[in-house]
Amino acid sequence: MNNIVVVNVLRFVGLVLLQGLVFKNIGVGWESFPYLHIIVFPLFILLLPLRTPKTLVIFLSFLIGISVDFLYDTLGVHASAAVFTGFARSLVLKMFEPRGAYNMSYSPTIARMGLGWFVQYVAILMFAHVFFYCSVEAFTFVYIVDIMIKTIVSFLASMVFIMIFQLLFNPLD
Amino acid sequence: MFNLVQLLIKLSGFLVFVLLEVICFSLVVRYNGNQEKVYTNTVNQFTGWLQKKSASTYQYFQLYDENRRLAKENARLLDRLANVGINVQNPLDTAWADTLQPKYSFLEAQVIKNSINEHHNYLVLDKGSKDGVTAHSGVVSDDGVVGIVRKVSKNYSVAMSVLHRQAIVNARVRHKNYFGPMTWKSKDIHIFNLDNIPKDAPVTKGDTIETSGYSTMFPPGILLGVVDKMWMDPGSNFFTIEVRSFAKMSNIQHAYIVRNIFKVEQEQLEESVITEDE
Numbered sequence: 135m136n137n138i139v140v141v142n143v144l145r146f147v148g149l150v151l152l153q154g155l156v157f158k159n160i161g162v163g164w165e166s167f168p169y170l171h172i173i174v175f176p177l178f179i180l181l182l183p184l185r186t187p188k189t190l191v192i193f194l195s196f197l198i199g200i201s202v203d204f205l206y207d208t209l210g211v212h213a214s215a216a217v218f219t220g221f222a223r224s225l226v227l228k229m230f231e232p233r234g235a236y237n238m239s240y241s242p243t244i245a246r247m248g249l250g251w252f253v254q255y256v257a258i259l260m261f262a263h264v265f266f267y268c269s270v271e272a273f274t275f276v277y278i279v280d281i282m283i284k285t286i287v288s289f290l291a292s293m294v295f296i297m298i299f300q301l302l303f304n305p306l307d
Numbered sequence: 308m309f310n311l312v313q314l315l316i317k318l319s320g321f322l323v324f325v326l327l328e329v330i331c332f333s334l335v336v337r338y339n340g341n342q343e344k345v346y347t348n349t350v351n352q353f354t355g356w357l358q359k360k361s362a363s364t365y366q367y368f369q370l371y372d373e374n375r376r377l378a379k380e381n382a383r384l385l386d387r388l389a390n391v392g393i394n395v396q397n398p399l400d401t402a403w404a405d406t407l408q409p410k411y412s413f414l415e416a417q418v419i420k421n422s423i424n425e426h427h428n429y430l431v432l433d434k435g436s437k438d439g440v441t442a443h444s445g446v447v448s449d450d451g452v453v454g455i456v457r458k459v460s461k462n463y464s465v466a467m468s469v470l471h472r473q474a475i476v477n478a479r480v481r482h483k484n485y486f487g488p489m490t491w492k493s494k495d496i497h498i499f500n501l502d503n504i505p506k507d508a509p510v511t512k513g514d515t516i517e518t519s520g521y522s523t524m525f526p527p528g529i530l531l532g533v534v535d536k537m538w539m540d541p542g543s544n545f546f547t548i549e550v551r552s553f554a555k556m557s558n559i560q561h562a563y564i565v566r567n568i569f570k571v572e573q574e575q576l577e578e579s580v581i582t583e584d585e
Contacts, residue, residue, distance in 0.1 A: 189319050196327045208338075210330075218324075
């Protein structure tokens, strides 16, 4: 129990710092190609234990989103996308529920759920997150084509990094 | 109650989601320049549209008052029309062309000089003989009789104000048809005297006094004032009536000169009868 909490707290801090100090500079520094944001911090939301209550997931999503916002100096933009992802998580989990229900003591990781399941799960939520983020960043659907290009490019880049992390560390919880 | 709590628990995830998104979006538009611009622009467009709609709705609800105002105005104009139309006044067996012809026409004039604190007060108007003004025409304003034209030059005319000791206006009590000359004898510019009202006339305080139309100067029914005080002098067969006037003689700026189109005809006829009798 305590172990899971500690793991998640460390993951929270690690992902916020990684996002805000490393990937922020990659996105911004690459001036010639502004359609790229590498977003990895929602991994924290995705990897929360399955038994975490829905409302707690959403609150924690808000917390990590607003933390990233402080580092990005874009108050509310990441937080709104994170809250959306936190809300969507329970719906996606229900959609991908295996026969015979989840083992509620698990976390949704590759080690627990398998690579195929995990890729689908992460892909859907990350796409939703990145699309929401790009929409809020533009704040108007007048530039829907730009938003879509940005979403697809950023989504693919983010997926690559997330999968590298997961395969590298391959956490149980 | 229990069901409601259950429902709230079931929806709690969604409610928290909505609440946090509202907070996020308010933060977004509060602290991010770009998004703030888009937001204010959109909101301005929407509120502009909304204000336009609400203004037109409000105007719709104003229609009742507007209708009443127009009806009042119509009544006033009809009143005026009835007083002017010769067919209403003299239902004689004359030709149609004549009966449909108006009897009075009004000429708008500016008051360029006016006095109120003499015994004999005069007004100078900026219309003269070149505009068709003749001596002995009446002068009225929006709220009553102002005076009578005495002399006319090419561009100007001088009118004897009603505040002139020799000015006489033929007056009557509205709806009661008792008539008499109204003169100015007091020192108050609002108080006039009405004579020749017999003591059996059912005139009471507050009755409206208007022009009688018996002179050729004024059309009938132009407001003069209301009965302010009335008493009977001993040995007299007539009331002495004090009339409080409506006309604001002290700040008059626009006036209308009344032109009686059949004035000459009427006066010649009257004169011929008088000379015949003599």
